[in-house]
Amino acid sequence: MDKHGPIADGWSRRTFLKGAGGTLAVATVAPGEATAMASEVAQEAVARTQIRVIVNGTTHRVEVEDRWTLVELLRDHLHLTGTKIGCDRGECGACTVLLDGRAVYACSQLAPWVDGTEITTVEGLEEGGRLSPLQQAFVDGNGPQCGFCTSGQLMSATAVLASNGAPTRAEIQQGMTGNLCRCSNYNALVEAVEAVAGTAAGDAAADDGGSGISTLATVGPPTARVDAVERVTGRATYSGDVTLPGMVYGRVLRSPHPHARIRRIDVSRAEALPGVTAVITHERAPIVWGAGSVAGGRQYNDQVKEITTQRRHLFNNPVRFVGDPVAAVAAVDRHVAEEALGLIDVDYELLPFVLEPEAALEPDAPKVWPEGNLSPDVENRHEPMVTTLGDVDAGFAEADHVFEERYSTAFVHDAQMERRTCLAQWEGDKLTVWTPTQGISNCHRDIARSL
Ligand code: FES
Ligand code: FES
Known part of the structure; x- marks a missing residue:
């Protein structure tokens, strides 16, 4: 299912997706100050369009900036925060809403495109103040775990049932394939849709699997989560849903290079942009937030931070990986902050790098840290960390078969949806x-x- 929007003239999806993966941080300034700056920015030449859109049965006439996305309109301006932003680039499905009955990613639709349409969000699913059958089935079947994907899952499932009253399991999976669940609760979600459609293969809870033991009546029966109703209605509040008067938005400029020294960083053009309230760099914020290595998993301990030779700062020079933070901007809205990032001039001296651990251990390998490329332990010893359990040689000698292979795993852990x-x-x-x-x-x- 294509839940992306069309490419329009002027502001395109590519334009607003460019760089949208930066970390969103938020700080505050005095409310009056931010409001004054916001109106100053509003006078700048940002293209605007008057639109009329029906959201959950209510007609809204809104002047939108042409660069706003639909999810931005819903969350920031109509205050419907049940629709979530996960990736903000058309990959996760957390922002799914119904546009004229069709499931779409609200992060992939520009606000001017929805002029004259009818939008349904998770807040519009209840019927006469009661949960819809699908919402109730999600509650009964423990559909929401962390719940961050739940509203998007509900909207896709609603679209599936609206187009097909008796979908097969494969059709349900196909209709919800664009919605990721980091908690991996896919089976429960599909079974909830089957329960509403009446196409469930059978009551698994009542099936004794041929054991002859009946389902327990008092211990272990399915129990709805205490916060399930909040999560299926969009009323659950996550950190990104909280807003405060006068709050400003943060964006982080990240290194495009795997290893480089910053020779010069000029933030004057970013600071001069109307609406920018602050710009910080490694020169202005020498904050240590951790040790540079894993240090036995204790890189955040106070004691390790005090003694380690591999101190990581909020902003580092040299930068040591693609994505290492270089500067951060605070501004009256996310678009001004994004624009300001593009006005920061960084002069990098590119340094050599390697990509494989074996290459990093070579004697003449480029050094990530002055002390070398081996992570120090908690006493700053740069030696390999080896853990031995039992008699390994004896174990191999007694084994019927010995297999030798190289195994590797991703260094970066899987990301949560929120x-x-x-x-x-x-x-x-x-x-x-x-x-x-x-x-x-x-x-x-x-x-x-x-x-
Ligand atoms: S698809 Fe829109 S937030 Fe991920
Ligand atoms: S419940 Fe789906 S991401 Fe957590």
Whole structure:
């Protein structure tokens, strides 16, 4: 199913997808200050279009900037945050809505394109104040886990059932194939759609599998999650859904080079752009956030940070990988912040690099750190970290077969659907931070130390 939009004249999907993968960070300035800057920016020559769109049965007449996406219109301007932004580039399906009954990615539609159309979001699925049968089936079948993909899954499933009252399992899977679930709860989602369509193969819970043991009545029966209703209605609030008066948007400029020294960085043109409130670089923010190596998995420990020779800063010079942060911009909206990134001039001296670990161990290999390319342990010893359990040689000697092969795994862990968004608010000496993390204490301590 093609959930992408058409390419239009002027602002194209490519234009607004370019560079959209940067980390979104959010800071705040005084509300009055930001509002004044926003109106100053509004007077700049940004093309605008008056549109009329029906969203969940309500007619809206809105003047949109031609560069806004549909998901931006829904979330930032109509305050319908049930539709989520995962990738913001037409890959994950978290932003799926119905456009004239057809499932589309709202991040891949420009706002002017939806003039005269009818949009349905997850907030519009309830019927007479009650969950729709599909929402109820998602609740009953434990469809939402983290729930970030749930609204998009519901919209695609709604489109499937609207076009085919009795879809086969393969047809349901085909209709929802554009919706990723990082929690990998695909079977539960498909079974929920089957339950509504009445096409389920059988009640798996009641099936004793030939064991003769009946389903337990009091221990282990399916139980809906306590927050399932919030997640199937779009009412669950994630970090990226929180907004505050006067908040500004952050964007990060990242290195396009795997290894380079920054000879000069000129942010004057970015700072002069109306609507930009701050630009920071390695010269302005010498903040240590961790050790450069894995250091036995303790790179974020206070003690390791104190002694390690491989200190990683918020912004590094030299940069050591494609994507290493070089500068960050805060501005009154995400488009101004994005534009400002393009106005930062960085003069890089390209340095040699290698891509394979074996090449990095060669004596004449380019050095990622002055001390070399082996990660130090927690006492700064640059030696291979070897863990031995039992008598390996004896184990091989006794084995019936010995297979030798090279195995490797990705260094970067799989990404979650929810973005690494962060919103921060100063109130006097108190800083409140909203961010999705399992390491609340680490965040708390690191931010306090850095400030
Ligand atoms: S497809 Fe739109 S946010 Fe991922
Ligand atoms: S429930 Fe699907 S991404 Fe978490």
